[in-house]
Every structure is written in structure tokens, then in C-alpha cells.
Amino acid sequence: MDPLTFDYEDMHLRVDRGVFELFGLSTPDNTYRVPLxxxxxxxxxxxxxxxxxxxxxxxxxxxxxLYGTDQAAFQCYTSPAFRVPPGDEPLFRTYFTEVAALADRRVA
Incomplete structure (x- = not known):
């Protein structure tokens, strides 16, 4: 299966073989990787x-x-310098709904 990717402004999101990766395209030190x-x-x-x-x-x-997680559910989190206008939130919801299906998890 090909990786599931999503690009938004300076951000590249990728899911492959059970691992989620985030890459900040303009700042190489802005990366994040975690199992789904x-x-x-x-x-x-x-x-x-x-x-x-x-x-x-x-x-x-x-x-x-997996998506729409309550802040209290996080053990730890990072907030890269990404801002999402309310009108663009459905783009993230659509992508993470697909990711949740791959991980046999739900979205809120």
C-alpha cells in the first residue's frame, strides 16, 4: 500500500506502515513521528x-x-507553529478520518 499523504502550506503529513510522520517543509527541525x-x-x-x-x-x-482528541486525553503533545483557519478544518478531518480507519480508531 502506498503512503497516505497530506500537504498543507508548509506541512507534509505522511502515514506509512503504521507510523505517522509530520515534516515542516520550511523548517527541517520541525518534525514529529509516532505510531498510529x-x-x-x-x-x-x-x-x-x-x-x-x-x-x-x-x-x-x-x-x-485519533482526531478531535480532547486535550485531557493527551499524555504529551507538541504544537508546531501551524495555524488552521476554521474553513480549512474539514480538510484535516477528512485526512485524519482516513488515517483513523487505517489504525482501526475513531474520530470525535
Missing amino acids: RWLGVLVHYKKPDRPGKLFFGVVRDPNAA
Whole structure:
């Protein structure tokens, strides 16, 4: 099976053989790698009309939602300098719904 990829602005996301990888294309030190079993992703909006912050991390419980994870479900997380406007959130939801299916997990 070919890797499942998604590109958004300066970010390249990739899932291959049970591993999620994030690459910041303009900053090579902005990378993240985690097994799908433990991946948690959240776009957190403080204000509905403002861009949200994209969080990637490790969840405490592998049965937690892969995308839309509650911040309390994270064991640890990182928030690269990626902002997501509310209108672009469905793009992430679509991609991570496919990723969740590969990992036999759900989205919130």
C-alpha cells in the first residue's frame, strides 16, 4: 500500500506502515513521528472566527479518538507553529478520518 499523504502550506503529513510522520517543509527541525496506535490530533480554537492551533501528540489510551482528541486525553503533545483557519478544518478531518480507519480508531 502506498503512503497516505497530506500537504498543507508548509506541512507534509505522511502515514506509512503504521507510523505517522509530520515534516515542516520550511523548517527541517520541525518534525514529529509516532505510531498510529498512540497518535492524537486536535485543532483547538479559542475563538470561533480565528485560526486554531494544531496539536499532535501521544494519547494515554489507544482507544481514544485519533482526531478531535480532547486535550485531557493527551499524555504529551507538541504544537508546531501551524495555524488552521476554521474553513480549512474539514480538510484535516477528512485526512485524519482516513488515517483513523487505517489504525482501526475513531474520530470525535
